[in-house]
Amino acid sequence: MSGHSSYVPSNGFTRWIDSRLPIIRLVHDTAVSYPVPRNLNYFWTFGGILTFMLVAQIVTGVVLVMHYTPHAEMAFTSVEMIMRDVNYGWLIRYLHSNGASMFFLAVYIHIFRGMYYGSYKAPREILWILGVVIFLLMMAAAFMGYVLPWGQMSFWGATVITNLLGALPVVGETILSLLWGGYSVDNPTLNRFFSLHYLIPFMIAGVVILHIWALHHVGQNNPTGVEVKDVRKDTVPFTPYATVKDVFAMVCFCVVFAWFVFYTPNFLGHADNYVRANPAATPAHIVPEWYFxxxxxxxxxxxxxxxxxxxxxxxxxxxxxxxxxxxxxxxxxxxxxxxxxxxxxxxxxxxxxxxxxxxxxxxxxxxxxxxxxxxxxxxxxxxxxxxxxxTPKKLPASIADSVLASSKGHGAPVLAGAAAAPQTKG
Ligand code: HEM
CATH class of the missing domain: 1.20.120 (Four Helix Bundle (Hemerythrin (Met), subunit A))
Structure with a gap:
């Protein structure tokens, strides 16, 4: 799919830039003319939604850090201060905490979509494995983030989960003391988790770039699982077709996100985390966040x-x-x-x-x-x-054929989109 560029600079200035740093060409080839299968359904909008959520988590996180204190004596109070005294602090914090849940909701849909449509199969193995790496990094970031407010669940969740690593033969004890920075979860642990929680999202961003690079190299899978055969018949250009659909899906997703933030911001959290961490009092039930x-x-x-x-x-x-x-x-x-x-x-x-x-x-x-x-x-x-x-069902001969068959079924004009769609190079 990563064929020749179809970008043509339209004036002297863009020609000048293009011959020095072809960045407009890069954006054009990846987000404008890039050919996408014409039969993608709404499950293919979740990659875009995930990209949006990653940016939202980084932006809200960076603002939270401006007011948060990563110290065992002050962390809990600093979060309470964000909620009460910082202008719109409650909003930023609820966006970030519910944003983590929405991010996981989207990633689970994205993973199950990949599993249903066999998107991991050749030639998309590396694309898929990069996804698994992202998923692991997301889990590490979310786990460490949950420790930062230093509430009861933060402390006891961290204690239970880190202790498990101690069970690993040979390396267990070493990993444990490196993570703890001492003999139990304490201030050095909070400092380490804070540092890593800030770092990991940028590592995720780096792996996402590789993920999308791999995707654009092999091209997208589609609901039939049949590869693109004729770029002119089987695909449409990314802009406007996929862009408009992605933006619409993102807006719908944000409505659900906003509902949680504004109507029930603590629904997905745990009441015990509004109690300051107390190493002397174990909560009755230690429960991780829903996504774990x-x-x-x-x-x-x-x-x-x-x-x-x-x-x-x-x-x-x-x-x-x-x-x-x-x-x-x-x-x-x-x-x-x-x-x-x-x-x-x-x-x-x-x-x-x-x-x-x-x-x-x-x-x-x-x-x-x-x-x-x-x-x-x-x-x-x-x-x-x-x-x-x-014995599988008979596959359609091409993507265009499957669209044709379903358009006939619905009495829609045959390949109406094909006539209207500008044709792109692969
Ligand atoms: C921060 C997290 C992630 C971001 C931002 C992201 C982004 C994207 C984007 C933009 C696409 C193209 C649009 C789409 O197909 O929806 C995509 C496709 C894909 N992603 Fe992800 N992704 C993430 C996590 C994952 C994970 C955790 C997995 C699997 C374990 C995964 C596996 C795939 C696969 C297999 C495709 C190709 C789908 C196809 O062409 O059928 N991704 N991703």
Missing amino acids: LPFYAILRAIPSKLGGVLFMFGSIAILAFLPWIDTSRVRSMDYRPVAKVFFWAFVIDAILLGWLGAKPAEGGYIIMARICTFYYFAYFAILLVLGLFE
Whole structure:
């Protein structure tokens, strides 16, 4: 897809710039003339939404830091001051805390979209693995960010999770003392987490650039999973088609985001985090943020501490191998009727794990968590085997053909968009 540039400087000034630093050409080739499959649905707007959320988190974070004090004696009070005394401090903080949740909501939709449409398959393996790296970095950033207000959940969440790393053989103790900066979670830990929480989003931004570079090199997948064959028939230019759709989706997403911020800003948080950290009083239930719950459920489902840690990290690491685990030659689940059933069972399984992560690890809950953990990993084994035996549905000959078929079904004019769309080079 990364073919020759179609940019032509329109005047002397842009010609002068183009021959010295072809930055306008870069923007034009990636965001204007870049050809996108004409059949993309709204699930393809989440990459844009994620980019927007990353910028929003960095901007609100940088403003919060202007008022926040990373010290165990002052952190909690400085956050309360942001909420009460700083002009619009409450807004910036609620945007940032709910923004983290919205960011994870979008990334989960983005990941499940990739899994449903087989976007990880060749030649998009590196694009997918970069995504898994981003996901891990997001989790690290969110975990460390939650510690900063130095409330009860901050402190005890950090204590429980960092202690787990101590179970790792050989390196465990070293990692633990490096993270803690002492013998328990304390002021040096808060300082380290603050420093890393500020750094990681910029690392994410760097990996996102690689992610989008890889994407633009191989071109986007699409709901049929059939590659672009004829750029003139199968694609439309990014601007205005994808730009307008992305902006519309972003506005709708922001309405939901704003609803949380303005109507129920603490719904996704935990009341205990409005109580200052107290190392002498353990809360009754230590619960992480909702976006960690499925992994927390896996951790607690395994009877041994080390086993739990390995399965928890394994549940993310296994995603990186998906391009090779899934043996089917068909990408999209739309054409894999049997695999599709297992896929939706996997989605329900992940949601159930999330629910179980918030329940006490006892009785029926723990049994359910074990069954769900088993299916989580079994899904990958199923994909491995199923691809060798299943009979997929007949794929359309091309993207244009599939659009043509669905337009006919709806009585719409055949390829009306194609006639209207300016044609682009690949
Ligand atoms: C900060 C987080 C992320 C950002 C800003 C981001 C950005 C994007 C953008 C702009 C696109 C193109 C538009 C689209 O397909 O929606 C994209 C595509 C893609 N992303 Fe991400 N992404 C992020 C995280 C992830 C993660 C965590 C994964 C997987 C683990 C992932 C896997 C993919 C794949 C496979 C595609 C290609 C989709 C296709 O062509 O069908 N991304 N991403």
